[in-house]
Amino acid sequence: MTTPEVNATVHTLGLSALSTLTLLQPPISEELEKKILESTIKLYFEPPSDKGKTKTPEQAEQAKQAQDQINANFNELLHSILFMDTTTVRLVRLINILSAKVCRIPPYFFVWHESVSADRILAERTIHSTLQARIVLCAARASRPS
């Protein structure tokens, strides 16, 4: 027996339902919020792979529209969470969850990826180090009594 595939419409409606749930009183707990985001974030960052499937231009356009709708509903979910608690603590928590997903790309990916050269990575690192030093110097200068 095979598991039926969940299509984009179900994902879209599910995200919409979660947005409504988030807007209801009492506000959802931090734990539940984390669970909701962890299970839905993949719909945004890891859209279904179409490798090996041949698609007509119409099917490709439909798939793109479906993904756009999923992305819009995911953004709406984030906005609902923020609406219920407009503190920077909540904002930072959302950013941290999103950033963790973005930064999960393994480092060796960048080595294999030909567009990023070793020179580029070293140059980037030099900039960061210099930036750190510069900020410390600027802050020290600012805090020094005149």
Place this chain on the structure above:
Amino acid sequence: MTLFKKFVEYKSSETGEKPEKSFASLGECMGRFVPRCTDPDVKTRLMAMESIEACLFINHVLETSGDQEGYVLQPPAQLQPAPELRRRMVTEEIHIQFGLVHQLSTVISSLLSAAELSPFLNKVHKCNSLSLSRSLLSLTST
């Protein structure tokens, strides 16, 4: 970025008691974005710079609106050069990027409090460590 815009939108319509007087964990949040200012992808670079501006703007709004009715949505004067730096960051030339990030550091240091400096540097340092591991992997593979 839409999260920041929504945050400002929701805040601007709020009245009554203010639960916060400053941006919580501003340093750590900024430390996440700063390393991406030199990302190879131009969209990421611009988004990171815009996010930094948004963080500093929100912090300024929260700090200056303490005793006022509602929130004063006025950007600080120190943030004035930031949009121009962002506009010039579309360049792929690493030396120009270096100069721009150098100028951005002046903006950041003038708006980041001493208390937030340490968490900020810790976060940037963590990202640097990841960058170093990437560099070493690159060098060993070439």
